[in-house]
Amino acid sequence: MMSKLKKIFTSKTFYIIGASTIALGALLLILADTIIMPAYTNYDEGLTVPDVSQISLDEAQEQLETYGLRSEVAERRSNTAYPADYVIDQTPSPAEIVKPNRKIYLTVNTESNPTVKVPDVVNLSYRNARLQLQNYGLDIGTVSYESSRFKNRVLRQSIDPETVVPKGTLIDLAVSDGLGEKMVTIPNIRGLRLSEAQQKLQKVGLRVGEIRFKSSKEVDPNVILDYQPKKKQVVIGKTLKLVVSERHNLKEESESGAIIDTTQNIAVPDTTKN
Incomplete structure (x- = not known):
């Protein structure tokens, strides 16, 4: 058995097959690196992202499609400087180089600012209240501190819970300083x-x-x-x-008949008497 294996591994045919296999593998690697992968990933292709801000959403989508790009509305927010359904921002930014068929995310103007109901943050910790308000699209305004037992607990909020307000509204908070019992x-x-x-x-x-x-x-x-x-x-x-x-700013009359200006302690002659 060993003699047969030795004969196979030392034969000229074995070396020819081995060399052919290695050469074929190297050729496939070269083809994959220079032809197959570049064709799959569009290695030599790139598109310049057009500026589609300050135009209507329909125009922006049409223009991006013409460039071989896709689009998606990522966010809607209010900006009084633009009409409704106008693009006010985009990602990636204009002039960036991207692959064909890349998706461009658009921020589109709404006709009016979205509204939310104010959450109840009384008795929450200040940190949790801040996170809760941020989750609703609201911001914290003035924070004042008052004496109460539990430190950093919200005692009052400036706008009642369930009130409908525009997003971005400021909510003032009164927070406990933890000094309520001493x-x-x-x-x-x-x-x-x-x-x-x-x-x-x-x-x-x-x-x-x-x-x-x-x-x-x-x-x-x-x-x-x-x-x-x-x-x-x-x-x-x-x-x-x-x-x-x-x-004391009142003027007094001295015994000598002069008027004393008590704001400056200067005696002024009395010109009212003859």
């Missing part, structure tokens, strides 16, 4: 300058809200005269209203 003592800020009072309140976790100025002859300007609420303790994060002194 009580703090209001420090004694009467008689302090405004900047000192603000720092003192900030240290204990209180906020300054409305500031009302009151004219005073006895107290220097920018000194705390009073505050609201008048409580010993409040919830941390509470906002206080301050009453602050300002310069």
